[in-house]
Amino acid sequence: xxxxxxxxxxxxxxxSGLHPVLxxxxxxxxxxxxARGVPIIITQGLRTIAEQDALxxxxxxxxxxxxxxxxxxxxxxxxxxxxxxxLLLPDGSSVxxxxxxDGDKDAVADWAEVVQxxxxxxxxxxxxxxxxxxxxxxxxxxxxxxxxxxxxxxxTGVQMDAAYARIDKLQGEADELSKEDVKRISDxxxxxxxxxxxxxxxxxxxxxxxxxxxxxxxxxxxxxDKASMLxxxxxxxxxxxxxxxxxxxxxxxxxxxxxxxTLTVLHRAGLLITIHEGAK
Ligand SMILES: [Zn+2]
Numbered sequence: 366x367x368x369x370x371x372x373x374x375x376x377x378x379x380x381s382g383l384h385p386v387l388x389x390x391x392x393x394x395x396x397x398x399x400a401r402g403v404p405i406i407i408t409q410g411l412r413t414i415a416e417q418d419a420l421x422x423x424x425x426x427x428x429x430x431x432x433x434x435x436x437x438x439x440x441x442x443x444x445x446x447x448x449x450x451x452l453l454l455p456d457g458s459s460v461x462x463x464x465x466x467d468g469d470k471d472a473v474a475d476w477a478e479v480v481q482x483x484x485x486x487x488x489x490x491x492x493x494x495x496x497x498x499x500x501x502x503x504x505x506x507x508x509x510x511x512x513x514x515x516x517x518x519x520x521t522g523v524q525m526d527a528a529y530a531r532i533d534k535l536q537g538e539a540d541e542l543s544k545e546d547v548k549r550i551s552d553x554x555x556x557x558x559x560x561x562x563x564x565x566x567x568x569x570x571x572x573x574x575x576x577x578x579x580x581x582x583x584x585x586x587x588x589x590d591k592a593s594m595l596x597x598x599x600x601x602x603x604x605x606x607x608x609x610x611x612x613x614x615x616x617x618x619x620x621x622x623x624x625x626x627t628l629t630v631l632h633r634a635g636l637l638i639t640i641h642e643g644a645k
Contacts (some may be wrong), residue, residue, distance in 0.1 A: 369396065372404045374455060382411030384445040386528045390486045391448055393536045394503075396483045402469030405479055406460055408501065409449035412442035434497050444514045447504035447588050450475055450479060464500060476500070487531050488624035490588065590622065604632035611637050 370520050373395055380388055387483025391407060398405045404483035412420070414437035424431035433440065441447035451460040452468065452475050463614075464476040471478075480490050483503045503526065520528075597605055597618055608614035608628055 367404055367453070367455065371457060372399055372406075372453060375457070376407035379407040379410040380446070382445050383448065384520070384575075386525050386532070387446060389529060389532050390488065390505065393532050394450075394479070394483055394486055394488070397486075401478055401482070402457075402471065403475040403478050405450045406453040406454040407448050408451050408460065409442060409447075411445045412440065414438050414443050438515050439511055441464075441506065441511070441514075444505065447502060448539050449501040450483075450503065451500075451501060452476065452479075462501065484618065486535060487528055507622075528590050533594070558583050559627065561634040597625055598622075601629050604629040604637065607632050607637045613637065 376395060380391060387410075395405060395407075399499075404434070406480040417433070417435060417440055418437040419427075420433050421436045423433075427432045431466065435442075437443065442449075445549030451462055452466060453459075454461055455468070464474060466475050467473065468475050469478075480492060484490060486492065487505055488503040489506060492503070507528070509518055518558070597620065604625070605614060605617045605628065607616055614628075628637075
């Protein structure tokens with residue numbers, strides 16, 4: 366999928382030399398069409414008078430088919446007040462002039478969507494002309510005829526301000542859409558945080574439970590050890606008997622494992638009796 370930046374970059378080479386209002390309007394046109402699922406490319410922008418003359422010669426004094434009825438100075442392109450567009454296909458390099466194409470599958474021809482957006486931005490569509498329909502052509506005249514432009518007249522500041530206001534309003538709508546997206550993203554972030562907090566407390570609970578289980582296991586082991594030591598182990602029996610006999614031990618039970626082990630070691634070393642006899 367083409368990004369908006371990629372789509373915009375495609376048209377940049379044709380934007381230079383355009384009247385600033387047309388630059389602004391064309392950028393918003395590209396954005397709004399993209400947002401509708403219709404990538405477009407600007408194929409023509411400013412055409413110098415020499416270029417226009419060469420184009421006019423095509424199909425007349427030069428080979429090829431006629432593409433324009435305008436001689437140099439007789440097209441709004443010559444004053445940076447017109448652009449031509451085409452549909453940019455998903456491969457990002459092919460263009461299409463198929464006016465029935467419905468690439469975004471919304472049952473409205475992509476071409477008609479572009480023209481609709483362009484008119485909302487203040488463009489006039491060459492597709493509306495009666496004598497020579499120029500479907501890819503979009504222009505802004507500011508009420509100036511070509512004769513006016515040839516005579517050097519230009520859009521006034523008031524006209525430009527009005528045009529910018531119209532463009533800004535539509536760009537603002539596009540921004541509001543992205544504000545909605547920002548809101549959606551922040552909602553998702555809040556949900557994500559809540560889920561992570563829940564997950565963290567689950568992990569914490571699990572750790573606490575684990576700790577408690579280990580603690581209980583330890584307690585049970587201690588209790589079991591104590592219970593077993595209430596009755597001295599059988600292997601300690603001879604040592605206990607010897608110790609009792611030697612007068613070293615009053616009670617033959619209740620000692621710890623370590624105590625019985627030490628007692629047994631002393632007994633096996635023959636020390637229990639030795640101590641007793643030595644004490645006599
Ligand atoms: Zn044109």
